[in-house]
Amino acid sequence: AMAARQALAALGQAQLIGLWQRFFERPVAQVLLTHDDLRNRRRYLNARATLNELLRLGTLPVVNENDTVSVDELKLGDNDNLAATVAALIDADVLFIATDIDGLYSADPRRDPAAVPIHDVPELTTTVLAMAGGAGSGAGTGGMHTKLEAAAKAGRVGIDTCLFNGRDADVVRALAQGRLFGTRIHAGQSREAARKYWLRHAPLEVGAIVVDEGAARALREKGASLLPGGVTTAEGEFRRGDMVQVRLRGEAGDVVLARGVSQYSASDIRRVAGRHSREIEGVLGYNYGGNVIHRDDMVLV
Known part of the structure; x- marks a missing residue:
């Protein structure tokens, strides 16, 4: 039942943030968002102000959907699209999305041995979108198709997206050194151009x-x-x-x-x-x- 799932989500929150805090010396902050927080302009601005203040204080905000109060018809959806929404909310420099494979391939590498990695995507075309498969693994919500949807959402506000294998420790360490082993999906326009266009229209x-x-x-x-x-x-x-x-x-x-x-x-x-x-x-x-x-x-x- 919905109430039982929401109760379990509430019970898991403290353990989840405790787990995150074990990995970092800086304080970890929990931010739970709902569909209404992003649909209502006043609450949207308040969420943005809170996140920006947390970043200014040097904390690490961990953002998730507030599953304890969300209902199916008003859910934000998968975490990939939630990440893109948050990236736009705080005017992020870039959106990083972890996957269980080494980025985008010409086809699903788990099914097609001829699939080759795509390291750079100048533009998200229908051909590129067709390369994405179905739901992917069960480790979280969304597969490669939802990751490309998220990249498109981020790209509309001028934010590039980087896909990388979150299960490969060497790949994650390389990110800390400014090197990406994965796929970079370029935004169709600069953040400034996207922002100015929206302000004008x-x-x-x-x-x-x-x-x-x-x-x-x-x-x-x-x-x-x-x-x-x-x-x-x-x-x-x-x-x-x-x-x-x-x-x-x-x-x-x-x-x-x-x-x-x-x-x-x-x-x-x-x-x-x-x-x-x-x-x-x-x-x-x-x-x-x-x-x-x-x-x-x-x-x-």
């Missing part, structure tokens, strides 16, 4: 953040983040994590300067408009950072 929420002349110059000439001190007001009722316009209001009307992901809701921005970043927590009672929109989450128009 993601749907806008109704409303805008209105800024003064000084903030407008900082955005245009210095590529700066938008701080609350340069904000005069916020229009609409958008929420934290929404894509909104940044406008400069003049006698001739509004000029659209940029679009970006707001770190605060419209109501919060109206409360901190014109204030210094250090005053945010005192005014709101909480703090999502000193920027209203970080420069990495904004594009000029």
Whole structure:
């Protein structure tokens, strides 16, 4: 029964993290995600902030699906695709996926003796996808096909994927020395290009953040983040994590300067408009950072 499986998952969590901690001197942190955490924009941002803070503190986050509360119809799925989602969540440099064979082959090497390894994949084409077999081994969820699906997901946000044999100690040691014995799957575009494309084309929420002349110059000439001190007001009722316009209001009307992901809701921005970043927590009672929109989450128009 579902409840029994979820109870067993809960019982296993402490032992699992204890096992991970035995392998590392740095602190190990457990992060459990659900489908709703990634579908809801506010929770998505909170998950990203938590993971980035854990990394800043020098810990090793161990991420898994929260099997104690997930239901089948809302599961994130296999761990390969979960890894790709987390890689995108934290803007990872590269996604490493361990397999039980030496990377991608032209066919399943356990069934076809003529199969040859593919060390470099410039682009994930239908031909490459056809090389993947079925479910693979029983050691975890997903086979080679799901690993290529995960690579495609990571590639859409500009992240390369490396497949390697996680059962070969020499291969794992080589990774620590910057050498890959396996398959590198290249992203179709750079992370910056993927991010900028999304920022330019993601749907806008109704409303805008209105800024003064000084903030407008900082955005245009210095590529700066938008701080609350340069904000005069916020229009609409958008929420934290929404894509909104940044406008400069003049006698001739509004000029659209940029679009970006707001770190605060419209109501919060109206409360901190014109204030210094250090005053945010005192005014709101909480703090999502000193920027209203970080420069990495904004594009000029």
